[in-house]
Each structure stands twice: as structure tokens, then as C-alpha cells.
Amino acid sequence: MKGNVTVKTLAKELNISIATVSKALNDSYEISIDTKQKVWDLAKKLKYERNPAASNLRSHKTKTIAVIIPEIANNFFSLAINGIEEIARKRDYHVLIYQTHENSETEITFTDSLLSGRVDGILISVSSNTENYEHFKELVKKIPVVFFDRTIEDIDAVKITTDDYESAYNAAYHLIGNGCKNIAYLHALDNLSTGQKRLSGYRDALSAHNLPANPDLIISYDKDTEKNYDNIKQLIVLQKPDGIISSIEEFALPCYYVCKELGLNIPHDLKIISFSNLSTAPLLSPSLSTITQPAFEIGKEAAGFLFKILDKKHFEPDEVPTLKSTLIQRESSLDKNKSPGIHLGFHYQLNLNV
Known part of the structure; x- marks a missing residue:
């Protein structure tokens, strides 16, 4: 019967409607498991072959x-x-x-x-x-x-x-736990709730630990990469932060380049942590601490x-x-004179591989 078996054939054999057979073949929640199994078993026995193009036209689906x-x-x-x-x-x-x-x-x-x-x-x-x-x-x-x-x-x-708010809060808490008291924030996604929640998490963490929320410690992302570099450099020179949270990974590498130009040691002079899924984060020197999203x-x-x-x-x-995001501690944010591994109440890892 191969080639001649249709939905109508299956419906007639099982004494059910064509619509029921069609829904069963599409694993519709409207059809019982028993009925689906009967349809699938008969379709297999009779070597029924679906016509995807025709099915899509009937259902008005493009797949x-x-x-x-x-x-x-x-x-x-x-x-x-x-x-x-x-x-x-x-x-x-x-x-x-x-x-x-x-x-x-x-x-x-x-x-x-x-x-x-x-x-x-x-x-x-x-x-x-x-x-x-x-x-x-x-x-x-x-x-x-x-x-x-x-x-x-x-x-x-x-x-x-x-958990954008929680992740930024915990990033700030991590830096505070490693001795930072003047933490800068590299802000992006200003128009979206994602960016707004991250900024709020940073601010609330500072407030909870009685640290001043200095607006001069916050700079915003610019499409011009050279301007971003200059803004980060000016921030570090004028405000002298001891920690930086980057809200996007595009900010992270410029921080390394600026520190190299200024002769600053990461993490001794400046600790850095960034929201990032950068696969090369462990290979940077020093390795970059990240808030990694799933x-x-x-x-x-x-x-x-x-x-x-x-x-x-x-x-x-x-x-x-x-x-939940994962805060992965690496060299860029750790005070080497302190024991790492502060538990922050979310998925948290220590990774010093370089």
C-alpha cells in the first residue's frame, strides 16, 4: 500500500475522523495518548509517509x-x-x-x-x-x-x-569582598530593562555596604570604540577606581588595554569583572572574572x-x-591576600585556570 496510504486511509481503518488522525500525527494535546498510539502504530504498519508541503499548506504553517x-x-x-x-x-x-x-x-x-x-x-x-x-x-x-x-x-x-539585578549586585559584592571601595560601572543597554536592572543592582550593592554612589564612576557605552577607550582611560585617571564592573563584554578588553597603557597591574591596582560569555576569558592575562549567562x-x-x-x-x-547566571572568580578580581570563594547565594565558581 506504500504511496497510496493517506490520512483518509488511516481514518477509515480506525473508524475515526480525518481531523482526529491529522491531530494525532501532529502530536496534538487535544488527542488522548491511546488514540495517538493507535494512529502511530497503524501509520507505521501501513508505511504511511507524510507530505510536508501539503501538510504545511493545510495547516497554514511555514515550519x-x-x-x-x-x-x-x-x-x-x-x-x-x-x-x-x-x-x-x-x-x-x-x-x-x-x-x-x-x-x-x-x-x-x-x-x-x-x-x-x-x-x-x-x-x-x-x-x-x-x-x-x-x-x-x-x-x-x-x-x-x-x-x-x-x-x-x-x-x-x-x-x-x-537574574540581571542579582548578578550585578553580586558582582559588586564580590569586589567589595576583595577589598574594593571605589567601584566604577561601565553602563550599557540604557534603554532596556536588562541594562537598567544591572545598574540598579550595582547601585544597591554600594548602598547596602555604605559606599558612596558617585555618578562620575559611571560611564556609558558608545558605538565608537575609540571613544569607549578614551572614556575608560579618563575614568581611571581622574576617578582612580580600585574596581570595575563591565555590564557588557565589549567593555572588558578596552579595560585591559588602558591598564597596560597606564602601567596599572590587574588585580593589584584595579580589579575587573565583566558580564561575558567570552570563551577566551580564562586565557587573558590575568584571567578575566565573569558573570556568565546560561x-x-x-x-x-x-x-x-x-x-x-x-x-x-x-x-x-x-x-x-x-x-541564573554564574559568577566565575578568576585572577582579574581577586585579592591574593584573601581567601577566595565567598558564597553569594547563586551559582558561583572559582576558576584560576589560565
């Missing part, structure tokens, strides 16, 4: 999802995409990658074009210079959307994030919830997790 990210070269987003693709492959879905290059106009162009029916759903990490969110408010009304990592608070959509797991969770929405499966808001 494709889009991922909109700021930059694929960023280590975090590369890992997140791997997690997304792992889930998508299990569902026989294709993944289209769109890079905004931190440009909100490009972001709007992508979201507008994807409303044409090209994809079944969208995963988005928001561009850092996005200030007007109206296109997102309209987007979530028309197509399933899940935000990950960089999100917008007042958008009614699933958001998969990490990027792969974030990608998997984001894709998983997008497919729950596509499958119309119900879930409660409290089922959406906030993932």
Missing part, C-alpha cells in the same frame, strides 16, 4: 521561525542560537537568523516583513538603541513572539531572562515557550523561568 538578534558575532547570541536550533530541529522547523546590528530601524524593517506570513513565530532580543516600542506592541498582537535576554517591560509577551539554556527555553504558544498549550505566567 519556520525567525530569530532577531543584535549581533551573531557576540558569544552570547551564538550560544543562544545553538539552543534555539536544538529545539527547532526536534520539531522539524527551520530557523531564519536576522541581525539588527543594534539598529532599531533595521529591527522595525525585519518585524514588518515577517508579518507577511513568512514565519510561524519570532524570537527577539531587542536592539540596544530601541527607544520606541510601538512596533513590538503591534507585532505581539499578530504573531507569536517570545523575547529573550534583552526585553521590554511593558510588552505583554513571554520573556526569558537571567546562553544555550536561554535559547532552549525561549524556543520551547514559542512552540508551546504555537501548539496553543496553556501555561501559567509563573512557569516562565528566570535563569
Whole structure:
């Protein structure tokens, strides 16, 4: 019967409707396990072969999802995409990658074009210079959307994030525990809740330890790499911080270069810790202490919830997790005269490998 077996054939053999067979073959939550098993067993016995193209046309599905990210070269987003693709492959879905290059106009162009029916759903990490969110408010009304990592608070959509406030707070606490009293903060993602939470965590940690919150110790990220370098240099020369928290990994290496130019020793003169998924962090000299996000797991969770929405499966808001980052102590932030390993109440590692 191979080649002649259709959904109609299976329905007739089992004395059930064609719609029930179709839903069972698609593993729909509407169909009982017993019925699904009967359909699957008969399909296997009769060597039923699905026609993906016809199935997609009938269901109006493209079997494709889009991922909109700021930059694929960023280590975090590369890992997140791997997690997304792992889930998508299990569902026989294709993944289209769109890079905004931190440009909100490009972001709007992508979201507008994807409303044409090209994809079944969208995963988005928001561009850092996005200030007007109206296109997102309209987007979530028309197509399933899940935000990950960089999100917008007042958008009614699933958001998969990490503990940004707690992570920044613990980074400051780590530096304080290693003797720092004049801690600078390299601020980025100003327009997004991600950046705002990290900044709040830093400020609250200083306040909790009776350290002054000097606004001159905070500088903001600039697209111009030379300007970033000059700003960091000026900060170190004028404010003389003994510790630095970098809120993004793009700030970390310029700190090393500035210290080299100024003849400063890391960590003796200046301790540094950075939010980063940089794979070479252990290889820097000295090795870089990092707040490392679970990027792969974030990608998997984001894709998983997008497919729950596509499958119309119900879930409660409290089922959406906030993932934990890992503070990895390396040489750049440690006082060598003190014993390392202060427990900060979250995933915490000591790694002195270089």
C-alpha cells in the first residue's frame, strides 16, 4: 500500500475522523495518548509517509521561525542560537537568523516583513538603541513572539531572562569582598530593562555596604570604540577606581588595554569583572572574572515557550523561568591576600585556570 496510504486511509481503518488522525500525527494535546498510539502504530504498519508541503499548506504553517538578534558575532547570541536550533530541529522547523546590528530601524524593517506570513513565530532580543516600542506592541498582537535576554517591560509577551539585578549586585559584592571601595560601572543597554536592572543592582550593592554612589564612576557605552577607550582611560585617571564592573563584554578588553597603557597591574591596582560569555576569558592575562549567562539554556527555553504558544498549550505566567547566571572568580578580581570563594547565594565558581 506504500504511496497510496493517506490520512483518509488511516481514518477509515480506525473508524475515526480525518481531523482526529491529522491531530494525532501532529502530536496534538487535544488527542488522548491511546488514540495517538493507535494512529502511530497503524501509520507505521501501513508505511504511511507524510507530505510536508501539503501538510504545511493545510495547516497554514511555514515550519519556520525567525530569530532577531543584535549581533551573531557576540558569544552570547551564538550560544543562544545553538539552543534555539536544538529545539527547532526536534520539531522539524527551520530557523531564519536576522541581525539588527543594534539598529532599531533595521529591527522595525525585519518585524514588518515577517508579518507577511513568512514565519510561524519570532524570537527577539531587542536592539540596544530601541527607544520606541510601538512596533513590538503591534507585532505581539499578530504573531507569536517570545523575547529573550534583552526585553521590554511593558510588552505583554513571554520573556526569558537571567537574574540581571542579582548578578550585578553580586558582582559588586564580590569586589567589595576583595577589598574594593571605589567601584566604577561601565553602563550599557540604557534603554532596556536588562541594562537598567544591572545598574540598579550595582547601585544597591554600594548602598547596602555604605559606599558612596558617585555618578562620575559611571560611564556609558558608545558605538565608537575609540571613544569607549578614551572614556575608560579618563575614568581611571581622574576617578582612580580600585574596581570595575563591565555590564557588557565589549567593555572588558578596552579595560585591559588602558591598564597596560597606564602601567596599572590587574588585580593589584584595579580589579575587573565583566558580564561575558567570552570563551577566551580564562586565557587573558590575568584571567578575566565573569558573570556568565546560561546562553544555550536561554535559547532552549525561549524556543520551547514559542512552540508551546504555537501548539496553543496553556501555561501559567509563573512557569516562565528566570535563569541564573554564574559568577566565575578568576585572577582579574581577586585579592591574593584573601581567601577566595565567598558564597553569594547563586551559582558561583572559582576558576584560576589560565
